[in-house]
Amino acid sequence: MFKIMVVEDDPKIRDIVIENIKKWNFQGLSVNNFNNVLNAFLEYEPDLVLMDINLPAYDGFYWCARIREVSKVPIIFISSRNTNMDIIMAINMGGDDFIQKPFSLDVLVAKITAILRRTYSYANVESNVLEYKGAVLNLKDCNLMYHDKKTDLTKNEFKILYVLIKNNSQVVSRDKIMEALWEDESFVDDNTLTVNINRLRKKLSDLGLTDFIQTKKGQGYIIQ
Template sequence: MHIFIIEDEPLIRQELQILLENALYQTTAPDSFASVAQQVLSAAPDLVLLDINLPGISGFDICTQVRRHLEVPIIFLTSRTSPMDELNGLLKGGDDYITKPYQPPVLLARIAAVLKRTRGMEPKETTLFSKGDISLDIAKCCIFCKGENVDLTKNEMKILHLLFQHPGIFVPRMDLIEYLWENRIFIDDNTLSVHIAKLREKLKSIGVENFIETRRGVGYRI
């Protein structure tokens, strides 16, 4: 998945590249904007991130130029916050309009949303995770072990979901909490401990013990 970044601030450009490459996108980010529309056309990316205030040229113009030849999704990233600019951006053919400063997870989610919408791609999300005898079914919201199963609450499922994505690695408590917050579960440190304790009980009820390991000051691991 190739993303073309048009941003004149070197720091933001560089950090956006790191952020997106960490999210497994390929990126191109030119540092001169004289013939940037041409560059976009020849690179034929899957998505363009476009700043509006660029030296010597406006992002709106670039958008128009690109759109004349290429139906590539365009997301405006800008510090302009007036509704008129937003409207203008959407009228010029932008697919989304995100104002600075943005939350990196939100940015990634919106990029994914635009890509999904414009390419009509349904991500084939894995709904069944397993480690050893134990498997987690996201769709049914329950956990299995050797024919036995137990239902999970939404919070417990999200916790396990993250742990199952990183088997063998200690996931810090802070990361677990952050992950839960991103999924609209707004809990604190103590509540996490309570949830983990309940999870262990549930696992015990289907005959699984010591599945979730704790390391003090580090986090949890399965």
């Protein structure tokens, strides 16, 4: 069952849309905290987003751009704003379609269905991010995001963090990490691994992720 996230400032429209899409066997999530839209997106992992432009604090263009940093999930803008510039902005920021208010619920469902069919029936879509406790590892661009901060990772730092997050709550030995690096043609010795771990910890700390990687003496490292 496809999951749809509705980011709409008007509670009446929000409720009507959620109620209607459920009739078509879609799951719906209504976002009420407009300061943490990206967090809601990462937690819910929707297949499609309906995004209003006029929102409290940050507008829909802002949140569309933030989502596009981590995902290619389809985004349909719904707004009472209807100038050519608004529509151009919506598409340029990464939107897939634009529906003007007031709109027909039948038309909305038709557009949702068409975009979902195009996106998921004819493509093998895989997630481009790996998320753990708010830390978002971008698998495509080798960067790490945490809240509103982002840092670029070296090839080795990325591989180390990837292995640790994939095995979160489990101790990963130094040998296993080095094997993962060797598979990627990064030939490192024990000292080089230590240097990379220390540099990675510094970057994590700068993002606010202090003690994200913990050492288990004589065993290896763990994220938990």
